[in-house]
Amino acid sequence: MARYIRGQMKIQQMAFMLMAVVLFFLLVVLFYMAFQSRNMGQKAEELRETKANTVALMLSRTPEFSCGDFCIDTDRLMVLMSRENYNNFWAVSKIKVVELYPRDGLVECTMQNYPNCDVYSVYDKNKKGSSTENYITLCRRENLDGGFVNICRLGKIIVGFESI
Amino acid sequence: MNKLGLEFNFNWLFAVIVGAVVIFITIYAIGQIAGQKEEETATYISKQLDIFFDPLETGIASGKSTQVTLGRNIRINNKCSSQSLAPYKFGKQEFSISEFTRNQWNRVGLPAILQDKYIFSDNMLEGKKFYFFSKNFEFPFKVSNIIFMTTENYCFINAPSEIRDEIQDLRFENIQENSFGNCTESSIKVCFGSDSNCDILVEDLCNDYSCEEYEIGRVSKTGYSVDYVGSLVYAAIFSSQEVYECNVQRLMIRVKELCSLYADEVSFLSRESCGSELRTKLLYLGAVAENLPLLALRNTAQDVEDQHSSQECKIWQDI
Numbered sequence: 001m002a003r004y005i006r007g008q009m010k011i012q013q014m015a016f017m018l019m020a021v022v023l024f025f026l027l028v029v030l031f032y033m034a035f036q037s038r039n040m041g042q043k044a045e046e047l048r049e050t051k052a053n054t055v056a057l058m059l060s061r062t063p064e065f066s067c068g069d070f071c072i073d074t075d076r077l078m079v080l081m082s083r084e085n086y087n088n089f090w091a092v093s094k095i096k097v098v099e100l101y102p103r104d105g106l107v108e109c110t111m112q113n114y115p116n117c118d119v120y121s122v123y124d125k126n127k128k129g130s131s132t133e134n135y136i137t138l139c140r141r142e143n144l145d146g147g148f149v150n151i152c153r154l155g156k157i158i159v160g161f162e163s164i
Numbered sequence: 165m166n167k168l169g170l171e172f173n174f175n176w177l178f179a180v181i182v183g184a185v186v187i188f189i190t191i192y193a194i195g196q197i198a199g200q201k202e203e204e205t206a207t208y209i210s211k212q213l214d215i216f217f218d219p220l221e222t223g224i225a226s227g228k229s230t231q232v233t234l235g236r237n238i239r240i241n242n243k244c245s246s247q248s249l250a251p252y253k254f255g256k257q258e259f260s261i262s263e264f265t266r267n268q269w270n271r272v273g274l275p276a277i278l279q280d281k282y283i284f285s286d287n288m289l290e291g292k293k294f295y296f297f298s299k300n301f302e303f304p305f306k307v308s309n310i311i312f313m314t315t316e317n318y319c320f321i322n323a324p325s326e327i328r329d330e331i332q333d334l335r336f337e338n339i340q341e342n343s344f345g346n347c348t349e350s351s352i353k354v355c356f357g358s359d360s361n362c363d364i365l366v367e368d369l370c371n372d373y374s375c376e377e378y379e380i381g382r383v384s385k386t387g388y389s390v391d392y393v394g395s396l397v398y399a400a401i402f403s404s405q406e407v408y409e410c411n412v413q414r415l416m417i418r419v420k421e422l423c424s425l426y427a428d429e430v431s432f433l434s435r436e437s438c439g440s441e442l443r444t445k446l447l448y449l450g451a452v453a454e455n456l457p458l459l460a461l462r463n464t465a466q467d468v469e470d471q472h473s474s475q476e477c478k479i480w481q482d483i
Contacts, residue, residue: 014179018186029193033197036201050215054215061221063305063306063422066482068482071482075432075433079425089253089279089280091278139483141477143477152483
């Protein structure tokens, strides 16, 4: 009887030992996975930020915005602002263009107040995150004395990216 | 003695079975983690590739070229879809990467999905050295920057002066302009005009004064031929039929959207007395862009350009 109990104790001892080994391995794997996932999140965020930077530089060269290198056509922006088809076209969460000088007091641009305004919200998905900026020239056309002239101002383009 | 032996055997048997299970799970987990790591690296490379394409946007330059040499062999899978479905209203391209390590191709990473880029290449590229160059595609306004991606060496025979100059100016390492006998054995021979024993034949379809030599034409490869307009000649040479046709369709979706955007801009500028004839022509081009063949559309695009150049208020001219 005593031998039988001792045998059972040994089996229990071994079972607990094996359970401890399994738990130890599980903890190591969990720790590793948590570390990896944090690392992966950081890498994804870095990639998004780099992407937003390159998009901020590149947007002024795309036909939807461009009036030349680092020049944005604000007449076209007014039309583009109402188009939902472009909301997912560039892989960023927000595109905003702001006039820096001369300022009209940070007035949001609408069909009624254009061109006496400063802020053009192309789209904003209202996602949590940060943004990156790039300085550009903002130009529009005006018919003065029977001829078209380009009126240009200093501005910046703000491109937002989602954070993890 | 017998009982003791049984107790010893059972203990060992129990330890061996559970031990084997633990070791198996550990090895399996390590394999999975290593596989995930490889997949993660492949996904990271495909996302970096997406970022790498952005600076290739040409702006006012006529073209840009660059090359990338990697430490190990990779495969780039280029999958294109021209279906205009939300959220990809302009079609999409998917790039996925697989690395060659430990004498085998690893699992393919998650694809980078691009909506605003048009990358012309074969369906799958494999190698350590990748050549990229980009050109503007105008129809008649700038529609987008188009990017060409290759791994092969090409030899252009009897190329027109414009293409010859471009090859020299952009200093392509993998494209040489030569006569037939001087091409290297391994290079893909691209003949302009009629010539036998060429891998790719480019025919000029410009018959009148409305176009320049080789501005419109047809590119024939083994088993198929495709029509091109302007800078799409490179696209037809460097990419597979599937990728070419899909991307041309995607470009036409963009033409349609830009026509509508510019037409609305003309209306918006009507307060400044900006010509309204252009609006009608733009709307017509937009309406037929996705339906007519490329060469037939070119005449409509030319009509839009003629109207635009004749009016004082310019819509898509650089300031």
